[in-house]
Amino acid sequence: MIDLQLTDKKHDEARQGEALVTAAPLVRNGRKLYIESYGCQMNFADSEIVASILLDQGFETTGDYKEADVVFINTCSIRENAEQRVRNRLSQFGAEKRRNPKLIVGVLGCMAERLKSKFLEEEKLVDVVVGPDAYRELPQLLNEVESGHKAINVLLSREETYADISPVRLNGNGITAFISIMRGCDNMCSFCVVPFTRGRERSRDPHSILAEAQDLFDRGYKEVTLLGQNVDSYKWKGAATDENREAQEIEVNFAQLLEKVALISPELRVRFSTSHPKDITDEVLYTIAKYENICNYIHLPVQSGSTRVLELMNRTYTREWYINRIDAIRQIIPDCAISSDIIAGFCTETEEEHQETLSIMDYVGYDFAFTFSYSERPGTLAARKLEDDVPEEVKKRRLAEILAKQQETSLFRLQQFVGKTVKILVEGTSKKSDRDFCGRNDQNAMVVFPATAGIKAGQYVNVHIDRCTSATLLGTVVVQEEAAV
Numbered sequence: 001m002i003d004l005q006l007t008d009k010k011h012d013e014a015r016q017g018e019a020l021v022t023a024a025p026l027v028r029n030g031r032k033l034y035i036e037s038y039g040c041q042m043n044f045a046d047s048e049i050v051a052s053i054l055l056d057q058g059f060e061t062t063g064d065y066k067e068a069d070v071v072f073i074n075t076c077s078i079r080e081n082a083e084q085r086v087r088n089r090l091s092q093f094g095a096e097k098r099r100n101p102k103l104i105v106g107v108l109g110c111m112a113e114r115l116k117s118k119f120l121e122e123e124k125l126v127d128v129v130v131g132p133d134a135y136r137e138l139p140q141l142l143n144e145v146e147s148g149h150k151a152i153n154v155l156l157s158r159e160e161t162y163a164d165i166s167p168v169r170l171n172g173n174g175i176t177a178f179i180s181i182m183r184g185c186d187n188m189c190s191f192c193v194v195p196f197t198r199g200r201e202r203s204r205d206p207h208s209i210l211a212e213a214q215d216l217f218d219r220g221y222k223e224v225t226l227l228g229q230n231v232d233s234y235k236w237k238g239a240a241t242d243e244n245r246e247a248q249e250i251e252v253n254f255a256q257l258l259e260k261v262a263l264i265s266p267e268l269r270v271r272f273s274t275s276h277p278k279d280i281t282d283e284v285l286y287t288i289a290k291y292e293n294i295c296n297y298i299h300l301p302v303q304s305g306s307t308r309v310l311e312l313m314n315r316t317y318t319r320e321w322y323i324n325r326i327d328a329i330r331q332i333i334p335d336c337a338i339s340s341d342i343i344a345g346f347c348t349e350t351e352e353e354h355q356e357t358l359s360i361m362d363y364v365g366y367d368f369a370f371t372f373s374y375s376e377r378p379g380t381l382a383a384r385k386l387e388d389d390v391p392e393e394v395k396k397r398r399l400a401e402i403l404a405k406q407q408e409t410s411l412f413r414l415q416q417f418v419g420k421t422v423k424i425l426v427e428g429t430s431k432k433s434d435r436d437f438c439g440r441n442d443q444n445a446m447v448v449f450p451a452t453a454g455i456k457a458g459q460y461v462n463v464h465i466d467r468c469t470s471a472t473l474l475g476t477v478v479v480q481e482e483a484a485v
Contacts, residue, residue, distance in 0.1 A: 019063040033059040034068035035170075038086055039076020041273065043109055045178040045227055047074045048167035050108060050135050055168055057139050066096055070104045070142065075111035087112060090125045104145050106130060110197035112154055114379065120150050132183070132198055133157040148476065156184075156199035163208040166215070172426045175458050176223040177216050181209055181257065185229040187276060189303075190314045190381035191346065191374065192315055194229055201229075203236045206252045206260065213261050213268070222425055222458050225450065226261065230270050232279035255283040262291040267460075269425055270294045271444070274301065277325050278317045285332040295368075296333050297444040301341035305360030306353035312386065319360065326364050337367040337413070337443030344402055345395030346374045347386035354398045361405050367413045369406045373389035373399045383470065407470060414445060414468040420466045421478055428457045447473040 019036060033054050035046045050072065051061060065071050071093050075086050090105070097103045106128035107119055116129045117400040127145045130138060131154035141151040161183055169177055184199040185192075213224050228234060234254040252260075264268050270291075275284075275298055288294045300322075304310050307318040329336050342357060361369070376388045422441040430436035430448050437455065438448045449463050455477065465475040 007226060012369055019065070028102060031057075031059045031070070032062040032068045033070050033072070034065040035072045035074065036064050036089070037074040039074075039110070041178060042180065042229065043074045043076060044170075045167065045180045046109065046132060046135070047072075048170050048178075049162050049165055050074070050138065051168040051170055052165050053135055055137055061170070066094065068103065070106065070315070072098075072106045072108050074108040076109065083111060083115075086276075087125075090119075091293070094125060095155055097312055103239065104128065104142060108132070109137070110193065114193065114197055116152055116154050120152060121235075129150065129154060133160045135162070136160075158200055158202060161202055163204045166212065173457060174220060175425065175427050176225070177221050178225050178227050179209060179212050179216075180227045181202065181231065182228040184232050186233065187230060187278075187316070188381065190312060190386065191343070191377065193377045194379055196379055198229065201233055203234045205238065206236055206257050209257065210260055210264070214264055217265055217268045220458060222460075223271065224261065224269070226258070226272040228272075228274070230274065230276040230279060232275050232281065232284065253283075255281065255287045258284065258287050258294060259291070262287075262294050266293050268293060271297065273299045277302070277322050278315070280325055282328055282332065285328060288336070290334050295444065296336040296442045297339075298329060298336060299339045299341075300329075302357075302360060302364075303341060303343050304346060304349070305357035306349070309349055309353050312347060312382075313343075314381065319356065322360070323363065335443070337445070338364060339444075340364070340366050340369045342371045342406075343368055344371065344373045344399040345390040347388055347390070348381055349390055349398075354401075358401065358405055361402070361409065365409055365413065366406060367445070368410050369402075371399060371402050371406065377451040411468070411470045414470070414473055417441070417445065417465045417473055418468055419465065421462050422451075422473075424461050424463045426455060426457050426459050426461060441473070446471070447474050447475060449475045449477055452477045 019034060033051065035047050035051065037043045054070075059070070073086060073089055073093070074268075090107070092286050093105045097105055105126045107126050109132055110132050112119070112129045112131050117128055119126045128141050128151040130141060130152075133156050134153035137153050141153060162180070182201060182203045184201045186201045187196045188195055210455040216224060230256050234257060236252045237249065239249060258270065258272065262268075270293055277300055280298070280300065288296065302322055303313055303315060305319055307320070310318060326338070329338060342361070344354070344357075374388065374390070376383050410474045422445050424439040424441055426437050426439045428438065429451065430438045435451055436448050437451050438446060440446055446465055447465070455461060462478050463475040465473050467474050
């Protein structure tokens with residue numbers, strides 16, 4: 001369960017189920033696509049690939065499913081509550097389909113692969129089911145549905161990376177964008193369905209990644225986030241040529257790719273997610289430290305502070321190894337922000353092991369964390385081999401203790417910025433007031449400040465932090481940098 005969380009938790013939750021549309025609606029031939037995404041940021045990036053494929057077929061996006069010809073919901077199977085939210089949403093779409101029988105309803109992504117027969121045959125909730133490696137087949141599958149048949153393709157691929165498809169940016173601000181650098185996962189964590197729903201790891205050609213990043217920068221984007229279930233596993237082998245040498249075999253790892261993207265321009269901020277504790281290397285850390293435009297922020301999920309529980313989770317590292325990686329980050333990138341995923345009440349977790357999780361939280365001092373009580377996922381090793389024996393009331397109490405500690409630590413981390421001046425990339429107006437701008441600092445903290453004449457989205461500004469809430473920094477602009485580096 002390596003979640004690709006890239007902003008604070010409230011912002012991430014706000015995006016769940018949000019209608020995804022192009023920034024400037026394009027009038028095509030009247031066929032309208034409505035699409036929602038749930039779960040990790042990889043799903044949101046996949047929705048942009050889906051939109052690109054269908055816009056090439058003449059579709060336009062809409063923010064109202066009642067006027068759509070095709071409704072897609074891009075799904076997540078990582079947690080039970082995510083599945084329940086999707087089912088509730090499908091029932092709403094079903095009501096609309098009864099009013100408009102020509103409406104096509106489809107399920108994409110991780111739940112599509114896992115619950116294909118239930119959706120199509122048993123519960124009859126949808127017309128089309130498409131797994132994450134079959135989006136190229138969407139035009140043909142929609143044709144099948146229009147001819148009166150149910151359609152399905154959930155085959156997983158060892159090669160598909162969609163490297164040649166330029167994603168359509170949905171709900172974008174024209175400033176920040178995601179770039180998928182790899183797909184799938186080889187880490188068989190015992191609680192996680194991702195290897196079964198997204199297949200094996202395969203890395204995308206670095207040339208296509210760099211071309212996409214360059215194109216985004218040329219179009220005015222100022223920040224890219226490199227996405228992968230485990231970016232540290234990125235590895236690509238292939239041929240390279242230059243003017244003076246013949247083609248030769250080269251190998252690019254994640255640290256080298258990170259550097260190549262950073263070198264596109266010092267004005268292009270670079271973020272990435274997610275790292276795995278067993279794989280993150282000093283080479284990656286030194287690369288971050290070397291370039292000012294690679295943000296000092298690492299999402300490094302710990303899941304548990306107990307070595308025994310980590311072994312049951314098949315995380316393939318110990319508490320001591322994780323602490324070693326934290327120490328390396330603190331030494332090489334002293335002002336790096338660190339966030340995490342934490343599971344409360346995993347199978348057989350004792351009270352002492354719960355206390356070990358709380359103690360590692362104290363040791364690290366996470367800037368923020370995404371916390372969950374364990375929910376058994378069908379088909380996983382934990383579901384097959386381990387007993388989910390921690391009572392729900394105990395899970396809830398342990399989760400509450402984890403949340404309370406993290407809220408205290410998050411506030412403390414934000415308080416360290418008060419009185420300091422930080423560099424912010426302006427992303428747009430605040431959701432709460434159009435009289436305020438918002439943007440994030442290098443450490444991924446959200447900053448809100450009064451709108452100032454002459455400042456616009458996409459600029460870097462220096463903001464003096466006057467105060468903070470438990471989740472947001474509040475300040476005032478002190479210096480405007482038209483071409484900051």
